[in-house]
Amino acid sequence: MASFADILLPVPIPRLFTYEVTAEHVDKAEAGRRVIVPFGQKKVLTGVIVQTHGTKPENYEAREILDVLDDQPVIVDQQLQLIQWMASYYMCTPGEVLNAALPSGLKLSSKSMVQKHPDFDPDDGNHTYSDSEWKVVEALEEKEHLSYDEISQITGVKNIYHLIKSLSAKGAILIFEQLIEKYKPKKERRVRLQASLENDLLALEALFQKLEKKEKQLELVMKYLREVPVNELKERNQLGLSKGEFLSTGLSTSSLGTLVKNGVFEEFDKVISRFGEPKKKEAVIPELTSLQEEKLSEIHGLFEKKSTVLLHGVTGSGKTEIYIRLLQQVLDEGAQALYLLPEIALTAQILRRLKKVFGDKIGIYHSKYSDNERVEVWNGVLSGRFPIVVGVRSSVFLPFNNLSLIIIDEEHESSYKQYDPAPRYHARDTAIMLGQIHHAKILLGSATPSVESYYNAVYEKYGLVALETRFGEVQMPETALIDLKDERKKKRMHGDLSPGLLQAIEQTLEENKQVILFQNRRGYAPYLHCEDCAHIPKCANCSVSLTYHMYRQELLCHYCGFREPLPSHCEACGSAKIKTIGFGTEKLEDDLKVLLPTGRISRMDYDTTRTRSTYEQLIENFENGEIDVLVGTQMITKGLDFDHVELVGILDIDRIIHFPDFRSHERAFQMMTQVSGRAGRRSNNGKVIIQTNNPEQPVFHLVRTNDYKRFYQMEILERESFHYPPFVRMIRVLFRNQDKQLVWETANHYLKSIQTSLGGHRILGPQEPLIARIRNQYHQEITIKLEKGGISIPKAKEFLTQKMEELQQDKIFRQTSVIFDVDPQ
Numbered sequence: 001m002a003s004f005a006d007i008l009l010p011v012p013i014p015r016l017f018t019y020e021v022t023a024e025h026v027d028k029a030e031a032g033r034r035v036i037v038p039f040g041q042k043k044v045l046t047g048v049i050v051q052t053h054g055t056k057p058e059n060y061e062a063r064e065i066l067d068v069l070d071d072q073p074v075i076v077d078q079q080l081q082l083i084q085w086m087a088s089y090y091m092c093t094p095g096e097v098l099n100a101a102l103p104s105g106l107k108l109s110s111k112s113m114v115q116k117h118p119d120f121d122p123d124d125g126n127h128t129y130s131d132s133e134w135k136v137v138e139a140l141e142e143k144e145h146l147s148y149d150e151i152s153q154i155t156g157v158k159n160i161y162h163l164i165k166s167l168s169a170k171g172a173i174l175i176f177e178q179l180i181e182k183y184k185p186k187k188e189r190r191v192r193l194q195a196s197l198e199n200d201l202l203a204l205e206a207l208f209q210k211l212e213k214k215e216k217q218l219e220l221v222m223k224y225l226r227e228v229p230v231n232e233l234k235e236r237n238q239l240g241l242s243k244g245e246f247l248s249t250g251l252s253t254s255s256l257g258t259l260v261k262n263g264v265f266e267e268f269d270k271v272i273s274r275f276g277e278p279k280k281k282e283a284v285i286p287e288l289t290s291l292q293e294e295k296l297s298e299i300h301g302l303f304e305k306k307s308t309v310l311l312h313g314v315t316g317s318g319k320t321e322i323y324i325r326l327l328q329q330v331l332d333e334g335a336q337a338l339y340l341l342p343e344i345a346l347t348a349q350i351l352r353r354l355k356k357v358f359g360d361k362i363g364i365y366h367s368k369y370s371d372n373e374r375v376e377v378w379n380g381v382l383s384g385r386f387p388i389v390v391g392v393r394s395s396v397f398l399p400f401n402n403l404s405l406i407i408i409d410e411e412h413e414s415s416y417k418q419y420d421p422a423p424r425y426h427a428r429d430t431a432i433m434l435g436q437i438h439h440a441k442i443l444l445g446s447a448t449p450s451v452e453s454y455y456n457a458v459y460e461k462y463g464l465v466a467l468e469t470r471f472g473e474v475q476m477p478e479t480a481l482i483d484l485k486d487e488r489k490k491k492r493m494h495g496d497l498s499p500g501l502l503q504a505i506e507q508t509l510e511e512n513k514q515v516i517l518f519q520n521r522r523g524y525a526p527y528l529h530c531e532d533c534a535h536i537p538k539c540a541n542c543s544v545s546l547t548y549h550m551y552r553q554e555l556l557c558h559y560c561g562f563r564e565p566l567p568s569h570c571e572a573c574g575s576a577k578i579k580t581i582g583f584g585t586e587k588l589e590d591d592l593k594v595l596l597p598t599g600r601i602s603r604m605d606y607d608t609t610r611t612r613s614t615y616e617q618l619i620e621n622f623e624n625g626e627i628d629v630l631v632g633t634q635m636i637t638k639g640l641d642f643d644h645v646e647l648v649g650i651l652d653i654d655r656i657i658h659f660p661d662f663r664s665h666e667r668a669f670q671m672m673t674q675v676s677g678r679a680g681r682r683s684n685n686g687k688v689i690i691q692t693n694n695p696e697q698p699v700f701h702l703v704r705t706n707d708y709k710r711f712y713q714m715e716i717l718e719r720e721s722f723h724y725p726p727f728v729r730m731i732r733v734l735f736r737n738q739d740k741q742l743v744w745e746t747a748n749h750y751l752k753s754i755q756t757s758l759g760g761h762r763i764l765g766p767q768e769p770l771i772a773r774i775r776n777q778y779h780q781e782i783t784i785k786l787e788k789g790g791i792s793i794p795k796a797k798e799f800l801t802q803k804m805e806e807l808q809q810d811k812i813f814r815q816t817s818v819i820f821d822v823d824p825q
């Protein structure tokens with residue numbers, strides 16, 4: 001009987017594909033294992049078996065699976081459920097979710113290779129060959145096939161496509177695709193005694209005699225036998241010693257070579273973990289305070305009745321300590337836990353705290369890890385090596401099969417939402433679904449919960465636990481406002497710094513304490529401005545101005561990466577009077593260096609933290625007191641725990657408050673409260689200074705009095721009256737095309753097709769978004785608001801998708817790309 005398998009492929013087509021499983025693969029074909037299948041004319045893809053069955057597909061001839069890659073499933077059933085849910089909730093295809101879920105190390109890639117044409121005869125006189133061509137032909141006599149890179153090396157030609165095309169046209173070579181497994185296990189070179197010696201004491205003795213005069217070789221053998229006593233423990237020799245470590249004490253490499261040649265030692269490779277071998281943990285958990293203890297048991301109590309609990313604890317109250325207790329319990333039960341963080345910047349510090357307690361039981365998963373490392377974490381979750389995973393949003397995709405707790409730290413963070421590409425998912429909401437699939441408990445934690453989560457807590461969908469005092473009864477910092485209008489009028493500003501803030505910085509440094517300054521714009525100046533004609537240099541591809549980066553002497557587009565050298569004259573009128581307007585982190589750092597010549601100033605933003613180690617280094621230097629003032633973007637606002645920061649300055653909050661978006665007040669409140677929370681965590685001297693043009697804004701009062709509840713009450717009223725989440729679900733439909741007119745027409749055509757059935761009052765737009773052109777693509781968007789209880793949201797999504805499919809059947813409209821963004825942030 002023929003056998004078939006339904007395969008999930010990483011392509012944006014909303015269905016599974018049925019392939020035939022031939023006899024040789026039948027034993028290995030099982031749900032959750034990866035397979036290689038042919039797809040389309042020439043492509044080969046890695047997919048995952050969802051199920052096997054005996055039903056031949058009706059309307060097409062099933063093609064055969066080429067190979068089954070795994071000896072056991074690498075995707076578990078719960079993941080397949082999550083993928084299905086995400087696809088339907090976030091209005092994309094399961095294939096797109098799979099593509100995001102699998103680390104690229106688990107996807108195969110194909111690589112073009114070249115071999116000699118079997119009928120090729122170089123002497124047939126039909127063609128002549130260049131020197132480079134000859135080199136390739138000769139190399140193919142030696143080696144069966146060559147990669148493009150090898151050919152480039154052999155010939156010294158950089159761009160070899162021309163060469164390959166010509167050789168192929170002359171019938172000299174064939175090109176084929178070789179499948180490459182991207183994941184490469186890490187190997188270690190080791191040495192051991194030849195097996196014949198490990199059992200034979202006489203032979204060993206004879207060896208000693210032979211080596212009597214060869215001091216260096218003798219030394220090697222002796223050292224080896226000291227480390228590996230083969231006469232007591234024969235099996236130990238199999239494992240050998242790491243060659244590097246063995247030789248690191250200054251033994252002679254060449255003598256080892258001789259001994260290998262003479263059959264005394266042998267070298268071999270062993271696959272090792274990239275994360276080191278498991279070590280014993282240090283087991284030091286600080287005692288919880290009685291208040292924290294009380295809150296922990298409240299959480300336990302609520303978990304009896306509810307799957308999700310929100311822990312609203314002020315900054316520095318010890319939420320992390322409570323998380324550690326909960327993780328410990330999961331570990332004791334032998335189950336799995338996931339600890340989600342919104343950003344990489346946070347992982348280093350929290351990991352250090354967790355590692356002290358859990359040692360190597362923690363797997364870390366984020367984008368600054370290499371493909372290979374990610375595959376090892378993936379496999380470590382499968383094998384049980386990492387019962388706890390700390391990671392950013394993509395760690396919801398890991399192959400958990402026994403998850404009992406998910407902690408979502410800083411749950412309010414908008415960086416939990418993936419904007420591009422699909423799936424455009426919110427990791428908090430996805431993790432809550434993941435928890436439900438596993439019947440796990442979910443703890444959301446924040447000092448400034450999102451309005452949505454707090455609403456769910458108020459209406460008892462979630463349990464709520466409030467922790468209102470800081471650890472050690474340390475007081476919340478004191479907050480002062482500085483009116484920039486006033487200071488400007490009196491012409492007292494030093495660049496972007498008011499005299500009040502500057503003075504406070506100086507005083508803090510005098511007391512040997514540290515300062516954090518929050519400036520949410522990176523670069524030197526947001527834009528250049530010609531004083532004669534008012535021209536502002538703009539990006540060639542996007543409708544935004546270019547940001548001036550002084551260090552690189554460049555103008556840079558923060559949307560598409562377009563860059564150009566700093567102009568000396570205005571490109572519009574030729575005037576040399578070009579001025580910088582506004583302030584970025586780079587300028588602030590620069591100004592401070594002049595104003596505080598003895599202060600040690602550093603900057604943490606996207607530009608200074610390209611690699612994992614630069615983050616960690618900056619944070620470590622700040623912790624160790626090697627930096628006095630840390631200037632940074634939102635990266636430095638939350639979660640970080642420093643003992644000696646006493647002053648926090650907030651320089652650029654007006655722009656966030658006035659950003660035209662329904663979440664702007666929420667964001668401003670959260671950012672100010674979070675960054676303030678970095679001040680005075682160990683002392684009662686925390687100070688926060690906020691510079692603003694509008695000190696009368698109510699949000700400042702709420703931040704100063706740390707009054708989250710009042711903030712929530714004001715905000716929820718607004719959300720209700722203006723129909724925003726949590727009262728409605730929003731779906732944004734984004735249209736993109738190079739042709740401005742066509743995008744507009746497509747969006748309008750779509751609008752017409754949904755208007756009547758959905759009801760015009762539920763639809764806004766089409767309109768140009770704030771930035772109407774990015775990377776040469778014009779944008780239009782339609783916003784749909786679906787009120788809860790009034791309309792079936794899943795049905796509405798189906799309807800929207802169906803209408804989109806109809807739209808895309810039109811040859812013209814199809815040229816516009818369309819994106820659904822569910823729950824846009």
Ligand SMILES: Nc1ncnc2c1ncn2[C@@H]1O[C@H](COP(=O)(O)OP(=O)(O)OP(=O)(O)O)[C@@H](O)[C@H]1O
Pocket residue numbers: 286287288289292313314315316317318319320321446447471638639640641677681
């Ligand atoms: N029970 C405890 N014993 C010893 N130290 C504690 C205890 N609870 C909290 N701390 C210390 O107090 C500081 C603040 O705690 P923690 O970082 O856990 O707060 P948090 O609530 O997570 O803050 P944030 O929301 O600002 O990230 C940390 O340095 C932590 O080690």
Ligand SMILES: [Zn+2]
Pocket residue numbers: 539540541542557558559560561562775
């Ligand atoms: Zn651009």
